[in-house]
Amino acid sequence: MRIALAQINPTVGDFSGNLRKIAEFVERAAAEGAALVMFPELATCGYPPADLLEKESFVKRAEETLAAVAELTRGEGRPAVLCGSPMRCESSSGKRVRNVAALMEDGEIKFVQQKMLLPFYDVFDEQRYFEPAKNQALSVVNWKAVAITICEDAWNDKMFWPRQMYPVDPIEELMRQWAVLPQPLSGHRLILNISASPFWHGKLEVRQRMIGALAKRHRATVVMVNQVGANDSLIFDGGSFAVRPDGEVFAQANSFVEDLLVFETEEQGVGSGVESSAAETLGNESDAGGEDRVEKTWQALVLGTRDYLSKCGFRKAIVGLSGGIDSALVAAIAVEALGAENVRGIGMPSEFSSTGSVTDAEKLAQNLGIAFSTVPIRAIYEEFSTSLEPFFKGTEFGLAEENLQPRIRGSLLMALSNKTGALVLTTGNKSEMACGYCTLYGDMVGALAVIGDVYKTEVYELSRWVNREREVIPEDTLTKSPSAELRPGQKDTDSLPPYDVLDPIVRAYIEDYRSAEEIVRSQGVELELVRKVIRLVELSEYKRQQAAPVLKVSRKSFGMGRRFPIAARREV
Structure with missing residues (x-):
């Protein structure tokens, strides 16, 4: 037949x-x-x-x-x-x-x-x-x-x-x-x-x-x-x-x-x-080749982004460009999915943003051929700080002050979205979402979490694949230490283990439901570290349930396929 x-x-x-x-x-x-x-x-x-x-x-x-x-x-x-x-x-x-x-x-x-x-x-x-x-x-x-x-x-x-x-x-x-x-x-x-x-x-x-x-x-x-x-x-x-x-x-x-x-x-x-x-x-459920796996992930994310916008009736996207690798990768995916003419990058530097971060964002936008605008947030942050001074007086600079900055950026992005009709794409990766290294109503605002099912180590793999023929993502973005730049000299490793250590732990716990003891035996890491990571994962459930939809590319992604209570004791 x-x-x-x-x-x-x-x-x-x-x-x-x-x-x-x-x-x-x-x-x-x-x-x-x-x-x-x-x-x-x-x-x-x-x-x-x-x-x-x-x-x-x-x-x-x-x-x-x-x-x-x-x-x-x-x-x-x-x-x-x-x-x-x-x-x-x-x-x-x-x-x-x-x-x-x-x-x-x-x-x-x-x-x-x-x-x-x-x-x-x-x-x-x-x-x-x-x-x-x-x-x-x-x-x-x-x-x-x-x-x-x-x-x-x-x-x-x-x-x-x-x-x-x-x-x-x-x-x-x-x-x-x-x-x-x-x-x-x-x-x-x-x-x-x-x-x-x-x-x-x-x-x-x-x-x-x-x-x-x-x-x-x-x-x-x-x-x-x-x-x-x-x-x-x-x-x-x-x-x-x-x-x-x-x-x-x-x-x-x-x-x-x-x-x-x-x-x-x-x-x-x-x-x-x-x-x-x-x-x-049955064998191994992973793809045959590493490069093939990376390319398929890229194709899936591009298709997911394109269809999400088009099927929801949108043509344009906005990406907050920090000069970091996550926002750079999301912008590259958006350009492939929607065309450079339909993507706008917004840089929102604060007093803690390095000069290199600003120039890296500008260079990325130039390499991608997208429109790019800068909206400094220092003055807005100072206004917020003045309004909150009666409540914050006598306390040390900490999480509240840090989170003000991404929340200001989130408000600006959503205002631009409302005015232009373009959807905001969030830029958080799976490692950050797992451990709660993200700010509700701040860097988590937006319509779609494009790389929310992509671990940080995979973000680097995808970014190098994007650069396989020419430099799209600036080399400085690929080589500098990851940082949220919310306080002087901040590095991701101040709060999290190095990503090459963190990601296997998170993957084993989230995707394979391994216990802390099993992870210690299989990966040779300290029990105290594994328990710390697991605690971060469990404490962050309330954030994930308020997050934008995540494009699924792994066996177990955050969202509809992973259902856990927020209010629960974690004894197992």
Whole structure:
């Protein structure tokens, strides 16, 4: 069968826009002679729709859009379409909505496969909205049997994962049905999967190893189409692919861009059907190469920034440029995502800002080709200090005075945002957000935390990658000691361990949920230091829950996928 994978970038709730995009890709697939064109999970409405699914009008509009998609298949020579959509449940009990893959031919919906495994971990909360399928059934496309699955339904292979998340495996159920099919339907096994699988480091490799193991185990060709684009914090990398029965990928779409991948399935053979164990296939979840990992992170952050602004109806961004590496990297990402003409840098030096910081910010803006303005805050800070003098009199200069400065800067940035209609991009990294080394209503103000899931050490890696062909980020910015410059001679290491020590501790605690004792044993650091870092992480939860949305690029980012109470005793 000639199949087309339509890797599209839908916008949540934009039914008319999503329909136009689906129609465009159906026409392209038809021109390529495809018998079937596959679209991602919930393609009619975009993923994830969240509580919009609780609005009856939203689900009704999705069903109307799906009916319009079915019309695209009407007429001689038109390809069949497999498309994801929410759909109302037919039963009177349980949840009111189901997550379905609809197979459409000849202008009609011929078959509906309902999602069975509804993830409820990390960023997923599908059990909140959808009614799970009670069973699965094979379907027929172009006179050939196919097994249709939706995303998570293919993620419970007991031969791949050390621990199954669910008591049932929809793929196994479908393959048992296949075993009793009459000839000629029981020939070449074909498993189709429509997905909206978010990106994190190494995710594409995990998908391909998992699907490869699945293909070998069941002696089947397995095809996965994945959503691309970004919706709020989640970034979808696409990377749709097809795997032969021997577990090898034979066709793959590009990552981080819309794409149409067309291929033939019959040419791939039957394969050996050798089963793979979890130990053989799971392996390391990191990317194969360091530079490849850095480049993918860059692509993800650029896509996430571009889609966040465009899907929210904005074209321009403002970045507060301190002369430091974090704001420099965010500005570089913004320029790649939006164009230099749509990015403005604002320098806001205080009496504690070094001359080099001001000149580094100016040089960065010049290298990026963006507009740059300077708004000194010394006079404003002095006015604040005068007003507070009756309350601060007789006390030493400390945190209150330090935090006044970023809060003044935050107010200026938001005023410029209100006046110009440009969104403020916050510049804090994951290391700082983890330890609370950031100021609420100050440097945390803004619409999007672009690098909030990027550790400080990774910020340096990304910045060097940005400079791989020419100097974009000034060399002085890369080599000087990090400092918030809120008091004379301040350095980050006054408050935090060196980042090459801090980041592995934070990663182990946040992403792997390691205890202090486990971190000490694995990293060879002092227990007192680890406990200090953990205490900083726990005490800063109230800040993170008031932060801007964070673009997710790791397995565990701050935001919707990490839910901890603010008011709690931390005894474990």
